[in-house]
Amino acid sequence: MYIPKHFDEPRIEVMQALIREYPLATLVTLSASGLNANHIPLHWLEEGDTAYGCLHGHIARSNPLWSDFDSQAEVLAVFQAENAYISPSWYANKPKTGKVVPTWNYAAVHVYGTLRVIDDPVWIRRQLQAMTDELEARFPEPWSVADAPADFTERLLTQIVGIEISVTRLQGKWKVSQNQPPENRNSVIEALRASGQSAMANLVADAAKP
DSSP states (O other): OOOOOGBOOOHHHHHHHHHSSOOOOEEEEEEEEEEEEEEOOOESSSSSTTTTOOOEEEEETTTGGGSSTTTSSOOOEEEEEEEEOOOOOOOOOOHHHOOOOOOOEEEEEEEEEEEEOOOHHHHHHHHHHHHHHHTTSSSSOOOOOGOOOHHHHHHHHHHEEEEEEEEEEEEEEESTTTTSSSHHHHHHHHHHHHHTOHHHHHHHHHOOOO
């Protein structure tokens, strides 16, 4: 991923926070017919064989991903937060020079690693419970895997396969107006909030903090 210095986000804890908030990844693997992309929620764990931990998830047994991937090739999981079109009219210095152009703001994390398939119902159940518990914790009345009938759950467990990605490296890119002067960043924040895009406004504001 091309990352100009002012858009680079190297902090592991910041990248991890994005993954936890936006866990739906685009997982890119190398199959017998070429590159393959699947959209899969993945759960970050600070454990495993590498310093960066690992990602856990599951896929349908009918998905050829688990049986058709090059185990020697690196895989890539792409996580993306909010994104927004930035209009030139939002820049405070537009009336002064007119030298402004449209752009797109976004924050993304690229996670590289090795993929392992885990066809173990005990592991898969544990993975389901861990991911569900984390995602449901934000609700006032969290749902639990144990809330579903046992026979229903057991049948579903036979229809999915677990996956684990041992993370070997990460890249974080926060393209959120850091290359603009303070007056433009402030006017972009105001315009984003006025257009109901508060999440991106917060990203721009956070990036402007020392």
